[in-house]
Amino acid sequence: MLRATIIVRYKEGVDDPEGKAIKHSLELLNFKGIDKVNVAKYYEIFLDMPLEEGEKEVQEMIKKLLVNPVIHDYELRVEEI
Amino acid sequence: MLRATIIVRYKEGVDDPEGKAIKHSLELLNFKGIDKVNVAKYYEIFLDMPLEEGEKEVQEMIKKLLVNPVIHDYELRVEEI
Numbered sequence: 001m002l003r004a005t006i007i008v009r010y011k012e013g014v015d016d017p018e019g020k021a022i023k024h025s026l027e028l029l030n031f032k033g034i035d036k037v038n039v040a041k042y043y044e045i046f047l048d049m050p051l052e053e054g055e056k057e058v059q060e061m062i063k064k065l066l067v068n069p070v071i072h073d074y075e076l077r078v079e080e081i
Numbered sequence: 082m083l084r085a086t087i088i089v090r091y092k093e094g095v096d097d098p099e100g101k102a103i104k105h106s107l108e109l110l111n112f113k114g115i116d117k118v119n120v121a122k123y124y125e126i127f128l129d130m131p132l133e134e135g136e137k138e139v140q141e142m143i144k145k146l147l148v149n150p151v152i153h154d155y156e157l158r159v160e161e162i
Contacts, residue, residue: 001116007123022124022146029145031138033129035082040123042088043103046116057112064110065103 002047002054006066007075009040014071041066046081054078083128083135087147088156090121095152122147127162135159 010016016038023037043066047054055078067074091097097119104118124147128135136159148155 009123025146026126026142029142031142033138035127035129036125037127038125040125042090042121042123044117044119044121045107046118048114048116057114061107061110061112065106 001081002049002051002078003081004043004045004047004054004058004076004078006043006045006058006062007040008043008067008072009038009074011071011073051078051080082162083130083132083159084162085124085126085128085135085139085157085159087124087126087139087143088121089124089148089153090119090155092152092154132159132161 010019018039019037022039023034026034026037045058045061047057049057058076058078062074062076091100099120100118103120104115107115107118126139126142128138130138139157139159143155143157
């Protein structure tokens with residue numbers, strides 16, 4: 001079994017509306033000293049296949065569904081579990 | 082400056098509708114061998130304060146806004162950057 005972990009963030013300079021909303025909510029709750037909040041998606045995909053094939057499959061999933069390269073950066077890790 | 086990283090997931094046994102939707106979409110795109118997809122939130126909060134104070138503040142943020150202990154588990158890391 002493989003576990004692929006993919007973190008998908010907004011690129012530097014792209015507006016992160018959810019991060020801004022969380023920062024605003026925290027400030028309304030009287031939290032101080034917050035410089036910035038980023039919100040990213042964290043996907044875990046469990047796959048029944050060999051490691052080499054899984055790495056290729058997940059690259060395709062990223063390209064076809066999970067990441068929009070215009071606005072997103074991503075980190076990927078695939079491991080056997 | 083501190084960076085707090087918080088990963089908020091659904092507890093085991095709690096329905097993850099977004100994970101199911103992603104799995105379904107990947108299958109519609111003809112990807113095979115997918116056992117399960119989990120989707121979590123990944124927060125990065127940047128704070129101007131000392132480490133010890135920051136750790137306490139982030140614990141409060143988790144309690145008051147970011148995590149619902151009935152349905153969520155979380156991982157927290159706070160580090161100086």
